Amino acid sequence: MITIKNYIAPNTIEEAYDLLIEKKNNQILGGCAFIKIGSKTIGLGIDLINLNLNYIKDEEKEIRIGATTTLREIETSLVLKNYCNGILCESVSSIVGVQFRNMAQVGAGVFSKYGFSDLLPCLLVLDAKVNLHSEGIIDLKDFLKREYKKDILKEIIIPKKDGKAVFENIRKTSGDFSILNGAMYIGKDGTAKIAIGARPTKAEIAEKASKALEEKQKLDEIRKLACEELNFGTNVKGTKEYRKGLCAVLITKMKERIGD
Amino acid sequence: MKLNINNKLIDVDVRPDEFLLETLRKLGYLSVKEGCQSSSCGVCGVLLDEKIILSCTYLTLRAEGRKITTLEGVRERSQYLVDFLAEEGADQCGYCAPGLIMAVMSLENEIDNPTEEEIYHYLDGNLCRCTGYKGQIRAIKKYLDLKSTRSEVI
Numbered sequence: 001m002i003t004i005k006n007y008i009a010p011n012t013i014e015e016a017y018d019l020l021i022e023k024k025n026n027q028i029l030g031g032c033a034f035i036k037i038g039s040k041t042i043g044l045g046i047d048l049i050n051l052n053l054n055y056i057k058d059e060e061k062e063i064r065i066g067a068t069t070t071l072r073e074i075e076t077s078l079v080l081k082n083y084c085n086g087i088l089c090e091s092v093s094s095i096v097g098v099q100f101r102n103m104a105q106v107g108a109g110v111f112s113k114y115g116f117s118d119l120l121p122c123l124l125v126l127d128a129k130v131n132l133h134s135e136g137i138i139d140l141k142d143f144l145k146r147e148y149k150k151d152i153l154k155e156i157i158i159p160k161k162d163g164k165a166v167f168e169n170i171r172k173t174s175g176d177f178s179i180l181n182g183a184m185y186i187g188k189d190g191t192a193k194i195a196i197g198a199r200p201t202k203a204e205i206a207e208k209a210s211k212a213l214e215e216k217q218k219l220d221e222i223r224k225l226a227c228e229e230l231n232f233g234t235n236v237k238g239t240k241e242y243r244k245g246l247c248a249v250l251i252t253k254m255k256e257r258i259g260d
Numbered sequence: 261m262k263l264n265i266n267n268k269l270i271d272v273d274v275r276p277d278e279f280l281l282e283t284l285r286k287l288g289y290l291s292v293k294e295g296c297q298s299s300s301c302g303v304c305g306v307l308l309d310e311k312i313i314l315s316c317t318y319l320t321l322r323a324e325g326r327k328i329t330t331l332e333g334v335r336e337r338s339q340y341l342v343d344f345l346a347e348e349g350a351d352q353c354g355y356c357a358p359g360l361i362m363a364v365m366s367l368e369n370e371i372d373n374p375t376e377e378e379i380y381h382y383l384d385g386n387l388c389r390c391t392g393y394k395g396q397i398r399a400i401k402k403y404l405d406l407k408s409t410r411s412e413v414i
Binding site for chain 1: 276277297298299300302305308311312313314316317318319321322363366381382383384385386
C-alpha cells in the first residue's frame with residue numbers, strides 16, 4: 001500500500017531539492033506508473049510537473065531529454081527516430097501499453113536504476129550522461145555504479161553519434177518485463193559497445209565483449225566473453241543459467257541486425 | 261481542488277495519495293472500471309488532455325488544470341464503435357469495454373488512418389479475458405473506416 005502524506009508541485013528546482021533533502025521520507029514523484037508495486041509511506045511527494053522538464057531538444061552536438069518527458073514522447077519523437085536507427089524509440093515501444101507510456105517518465109526510470117529497464121542498455125551504449133541538480137553532469141555508466149544518494153535528475157544528455165545501434169529483448173509476452181535485454185552500437189569511427197540489462201540487475205556494459213566487437217573478432221568469441229564477464233541472477237522470470245544462455249542468443253540477434 | 265471532467269469544472273476534496281480512478285468513481289463516473297490497480301490491464305483508461313492514461317495510478321492532484329475525459333463524455337462520439345463491437349461479438353462480459361473505447365478515442369486523436377499493425381500496437385495495453393481480440397479489431401477497423409468515409413456523422 002502506498003501512502004503519501006503531503007503533496008507539492010514546486011515552481012523551481014531549488015525549492016524541490018530543498019524539500020527533498022529536508023526529511024528522509026520526502027521523495028520525488030516520477031510518473032507514478034509503478035507506484036503501487038511496492039509498499040511505502042512518503043512524507044512529502046514532490047512533483048516536478050511545474051519545472052518545464054518535459055522536452056526533447058535537438059542541439060548541435062547532443063540530444064537533451066528532460067526528466068519528465070514521457071516514454072510515449074520518446075517513442076514518437078521524430079528527432080529520436082532519426083537518431084541511431086531509432087534505438088531509443090524502439091526500446092520503449094514494448095513497455096506495457098500506450099496508456100502506461102503516456103504516464104511513465106524517463107527521469108524516474110533512469111534515476112531509479114531499474115534492473116528491468118529497456119532504456120538503460122540503449123543509453124549506455126550511446127554514452128549518455130545524466131544532469132543532476134546537485135552533482136552536475138556525470139556519465140550514466142558511473143551513475144549506475146554509485147550508491148543511491150538524494151538528488152534530482154534534470155535531464156539525460158546523449159551525444160550525437162554517427163553509427164548504427166540496435167536494441168533486442170526477450171520477453172514472454174508483449175508488454176511484459178524483459179527476461180533479458182541488450183543494446184549494441186557500432187560507430188563509423190570503429191568504436192563499438194554492447195550492454196546487457198535485466199540480468200535481472202541493472203544494465204551494464206560488457207567491456208571485453210565490446211572490445212572484441214571493435215576488433216571484429218568472431219561472434220562466438222564476443223558471445224563467450226559477454227557471458228563470462230557479466231553477472232547473471234535468478235528471479236521469477238528466469239534462472240541465472242537460462243539468462244546466461246539467452247545472453248549468447250541476444251548478442252547473435254543484435255549482431256545479425258546491426259551488420260558489420 | 262477543481263477538476264475539469266468532461267468539460268465541467270467540479271469541486272472535489274482529495275487526499276494527497278488519492279488516485280484518479282477513486283476520485284472519478286466517487287464522483288459518479290462509473291464507466292471507469294477498477295481492474296489490476298497496478299498499471300497493467302487498461303480497464304481504468306481515461307483521456308487526459310486527449311491522451312489515454314491509466315487512472316488507477318495517476319495521482320488526482322496532478323490532474324488539476326488538465327482536461328479529463330471519461331466514457332460519459334464521449335457517449336455520442338463512441339456510439340458507432342459500441343454498435344460495431346456488439347455486431348462483431350466483441351463484447352462479452354463488457355468489463356474492459358470502457359477502457360478499450362477510450363483507447364480507441366485516443367488512437368483517433370493521435371494517428372490518422374492507422375494500419376492494422378498500428379491498431380494492435382496501440383491497444384497492446386488493453387487486456388480482454390473474453391474475446392481473443394479479433395472481434396474487437398474487426399469492430400475498430402469498421403469504425404475507423406466509417407469515420408474516414410463519413411466524417412460528418414462522427
